[in-house]
Amino acid sequence: MSATEAAKLNQLEDERIAALDPKERPLQETPRHTCALGGVMATASAVRGVVPILHSGGGCGWANFFGFIGASGGGQIGDGGAMTTPCTTLLEKHVVFGGEERLRDQIESTFQLMKGDLFVTVSGCIPALIGDDVEGIVSEFKKPEYPPIISVKSSGFNGTSYDGYEMFFDAVIDQHLEPRPVRRGLVNILGIQPCQHIFWKGDLQEIKYNLDGIGLETNRIFGGTSEIEGLENIPAAELNIVINSWQGLATAKKLEEKFGTPYIVFPGTPIGPKETAGFLRRVAERLHVKEEVVDRWIETRSKLAHDDFNLVATFLYMGFCNVHFAVVADSNIAIGLVRYFTNECGLLPATVIVTDNPPEEAREIIRDRLTNELEGLIVPDVHFENDTYLIHRILEKYSFMLLFASSMEKYASRKYMAGHHTVTFPAFDRIILRRTYAGFGGGNVLLEDLFSKFARPF
């Protein structure tokens, strides 16, 4: 077989595998998420006062600390997070005889030792495979003399970290939340997941700042100092706002079912004045906020953002005049970036590879947001792929000067001769505290980060 023929065969095989559902593929290379257990662990730890208790093998916490929590631009989240997380550390004897007694001991001792307002058992693969009655054990502890405790079935083979976010909320809604009187103007933000969305803390804070700015009150669930009050206040909201085309939607539907809270969906992180204004108008309209209040807020914030933009825009002409860019990111940040760069910066989107494996029904919305209502003549090719090997097979087909992706693409970007900037999980080459590209000035921050790397000296 000639080299050309071999390459052709290889390409056909790549295409065959790319067409398979990730679950059906023989293997996956670093697909930019972890398992459900990791997702629940990180989500739970991001609420101050919530302590996850892993019912799993001893290494589940470690793998997710290094590869999930540590890979999202930071280290440990919360005092009870990461390596302090209680864990039953199941052994062969538990596999054979069951891990229920071990879990009972662990819950009891955790209550004695650890501070916490709400404890969450997070079960991994082993209890699911051996059939431990985790719910039964946990129900033994749902008594007034104990702190509140809930259980989540989150075996690693049963879902991804994206699913873990909703599994956590499912458990909280079903097992912990009580109805509260609806507070006018109170809103919850759903769809931005701690760690999986690397800018989660800053994004949530910036969105709250803007919603509060137009006279609403945003309930802070993650990353605050309000202990679990924010979590318990979820049913008091007048509206749930899902900032994601698919993630958090099931949670919003469940909240509507159980507490009658309506919801709206806004797919993609709003970056820059245009998108942020659109987002705020959409919410304001739904909640009957006075138009002049919204207008005034948008006007003052946009003015400030444009003032900074004037300074940073210089480099858009000098270094990156209408260049092509590629995005490899989760749908939320991908939509935000493409709309900002295309609609406000005049850049040309070559291709977008969406990495969060959204369900079929969400793909149309994502495709729409990535290709419609865009300035300019160029519409990006949209791909859905999360396998690192196959991602590069796609990228090789395009030419671009900037690559917005995870840090996994940092060194590979040399091959494409493109400037690289980390905007999505995993993010090993940057530290992210409350950094955010969301909101009126978020785009400026993004350009600031980008041009600090590439636009100087001159």
Add this chain to the structure above:
Amino acid sequence: MHDVLSELPITDESPIDLTKSTCPTREQRLSVAINAYYGKVSDLVKGTREKTLVQPDRCFEQSGNCLLALNAQRLISIRDSVLLFHSPIGCAAGQHSSHELFQHIPVEQGRPADLDFFHAVSTNLTESDVVFGGYDKLVAALKEADRRYSPRAIFVVTSCASGIIGDDLEGAVNEAQPHVRAKIVPCRTEGFRSRVTQTGYDAFWHGVLKYLVRKDVPKQKDLVNVTNMFSYTWMDKIEISRLLGKLGLRVNFVPEFAKVEDLENLGAAAVTAPICPTFADYLMRGLDEHFGVPYFKEPIPFGVKNTDEWLRTIATYTGKEKEVEELIKEEHANWIPKVDKIRQGLEDIRKGLVEQGLKKENERLTAIGAVGQGRVIGHAAFLEELGLKVAAACTIDYDSLIADSFDSLVKEVGDFVILVSTFQAADYANLFSRLKPDLSLQAPFKGGVIKSAKTIATIHWLRGDHHPSMTQAGYAGAVGYGNMILRCFQNNALTKLLASFDDEPYKEWWYEADPMHFVKGKDDIFKADRVKIGDPDHDEDHGHDHDHGDTADHHHVHVHATGHSHGGGHHDHGDEHGHSHGHDHGHSDGHAHSHGAHVHRLHPCEDSDPARREACIKGREAKQ
């Protein structure tokens, strides 16, 4: 007592059987392999010789580690190989950095310019796979990994899920092997297999010995295998290559920094030299038994004295006895003055504390190291070289492989406390809080410990770090690491600030509790009173201590004091006897102190105790 006991041999060394599909666990292979202990090292060794140590169960555990996770951290960096997790996706998540490892190291510092990315792939077991079995998927994955990356070897590591559903690993490997060019190396690393995570390394080495190491490579007298560099750095690689290079020797680093070919050539070396003797034990034994490559277990090249001995030992296997003495002489001339300067710097700090009335005249600075069992040998001896006293060591696990080395160590540096505990953050918090060492050597992934330590140094540089001050091994490492220890004493503002945050995850009572409180049957297993062992305020047991002319081993360390007086029944956990958990801890609220304030504060002038405040102010005035 020791001398009689040390004649009791540890006779549990069984041969390495490569006809088996995997290694035995450390628990099966050795007379002692445990991950829960608190007591004196001397008692630990005694218990090992008498075969009286038992592995207890814990009621409370925290996220620790497993055979798979730890092992994967090492295997990922083998060049031209693929690491295949036969697992759900989460087990592989730890390798999200695979395309970045070592990439940032300048080519000028030895990174091969063509260093390719490391590939971590997973069979991504899902619900239907665990129902219908993952065998076919594994066979397909092996073929696909071979097609995609054309590696020289594929390391397959197994998970809890694949183990429980009973996938036939050997069968899948045998079925796939004829169809792939890469050599497939199966490693049985189900997390639940063993409490001793080092079993995972054994499983990997078993695969390497069985499938990779070649018998047909001619012996190379100048080749030295150096094992397990993970928690050492790129700079250590450079330092060790430099030293052995000066002897005219070449180094075969495995598994970190290695190519598959280097693993194949392990059998050609003149000797296998460990960085950590117990991590590489299985390999070293296997190479000796099956490929005729001798090995030694200690010392390890940490600190000046141990580096001397490490080099001398290698020299005896490579016929470099004469050259090594010249090398050592030459190196000493360069490095010893620098180490002396560090020792003097630490001595000045100690004297400063004495002048301030914070330490007694002959009282040494104390340190606790949280390290692997193998590294205790190196660390303890090196701290001693620097003039520090080892108050305690925390190891991830303990087995009889290291017992003789611990025995010698006790004779060399004196007895100290040992806590065996696999990444148990609460155990460390308790230990640091009760023993109040002047210096804590810690790993960053032991959450919460920072809250109860005073002066903190790291034990792990990241493996990609490439500044000379981040060297740990060899002579450059003695200076690099020694300087870091000195720097820690030069400014502890960070530790103080972090400690002042009121956000400890544990309740108050824990910080003075029995460290084995949550161990089942602890009073039958541990006869001694754990709260008193090692506690500078309480330890009255001088029996095991060796004479160092240091009369202040069991000092009252005023530098830690804060106006909270120990005693007064604080350690009277009378309720702890008889049953190990389930009792009420309401009594803990009665402790009249705030932990956050009493353990960490270093600045005694702020002390609420007038006498101490005055002593401090006087000391400061005298200094001026």
